[in-house]
């Protein structure tokens with residue numbers, strides 16, 4: 112089969128020109144599959160996450176339909192409606208529409224919460240071709256009579272599972288009810304919980320289904336590893352790792368908003384430019400943090416899962432899971448922030464004793480164990496160390512040179528991905544670089560240190576499981 116091009120997918124010339132300007136040469140798999148189906152007016156169920164190119168996959172056919180059937184916009188109305196769960200995602204979709212539609216004469220606007228409604232009401236007065244909105248504010252404006260949905264002919268629900276997580280599903284249902292039944296409907300979701308499947312059933316008609324599995328995104332281009340580290344030593348470890356200049360643009364994930372603030376503050380104190388982004392921050396603060404990060408004014412962005420959904424910043428070199436997510440799917444979303452647009456990337460997860468269950472769930476989802484790239488021994492009696500998962504020789508806190516146990520200064524470690532200088536990343540071949548600072552990076556998938564891999568690893572795990580819990584390495 113020949114590889115499709117944007118041209119052979121059936122896109123019109125003004126769109127092709129815009130794609131060229133964006134530097135897109137080849138359609139991503141979801142684009143190759145979805146664009147012809149959507150141009151053909153089908154409904155679509157897309158199981159895919161951000162990072163797969165799904166925005167262009169739905170935006171390009173949408174722009175083509177709207178420009179081919181040019182109609183005057185009606186006051187307070189939209190011809191197409193795109194619903195997104197977060198403000199960041201809505202803004203990014205808006206950026207995509209603007210970029211891909213630059214040679215078309217179509218109007219779009221964004222409606223989202225957290226800012227005054229006045230400008231949004233004004234932008235809707237004449238009507239738009241494309242409305243991108245978060246559900247809560249949209250429903251609010253619909254109820255106030257500022258927005259009408261009876262002209263909508265194309266409806267896109269993006270990140271439906273996140274809508275569910277954020278409690279938007281009822282609002283979404285109400286919005287869908289206000290949209291005429293005669294329409295094209297697209298639903299995208301990274302995962303398919305039961306409620307999302309029900310929703311898809313209700314709103315789609317004879318939909319085509321496309322599934323871009325997260326594991327291809329996760330495994331192929333991202334160098335993933337875990338460091339076992341007691342909770343209270345995570346901040347010191349993070350600070351030390353950030354001394355590596357190869358960590359140029361880093362997203363650090365925490366589970367809580369409070370945790371994100373704390374980590375960002377700590378990094379700032381240590382002279383690392385860092386911003387936090389989470390749901391308690393105002394829209395302006397979030398946008399400012401994102402801009403700072405995008406422009407390189409902040410090297411580190413500390414984020415919670417919800418705020419990070421849809422963050423689309425190129426050249427993120429590293430994702431660090433300061434805390435593991437309790438939903439394994441979030442792991443895949445998080446690490447998808449690196450290795451965007453075909454680049455390689457590195458994802459490092461910190462795992463303390465209480466998070467091993469989360470680690471197991473993640474490994475089950477991605478169908479492979481994470482490489483153990485280091486173990487930090489407890490520096491007091493407060494925390495246990497994960498001896499049963501990591502090789503002893505990996506412990507970083509040895510007191511060679513008479514150094515104090517616990518956190519040590521950076522001695523030239525290297526946490527960058529194992530790609531060569533041409534950007535080609537080797538995966539799974541050759542030995543891993545040894546770290547010079549004592550965080551030894553073991554051979555890939557080295558969990559038990561017996562070097563036997565395969566069954567040996569399994570047996571080793573079984574043997575280790577018989578050990579009394581809580582023994583310390585240090």
Ligand code: AMP
Nearest residue numbers: 135137138139161162163164165166452
């Ligand atoms: P998305 O999954 O829509 O968030 O897109 C992820 C990233 O990939 C964005 O930065 C897009 O600009 C980029 N992208 C999307 N499609 C392509 C393509 N065909 N070629 C290169 N980059 C792309």
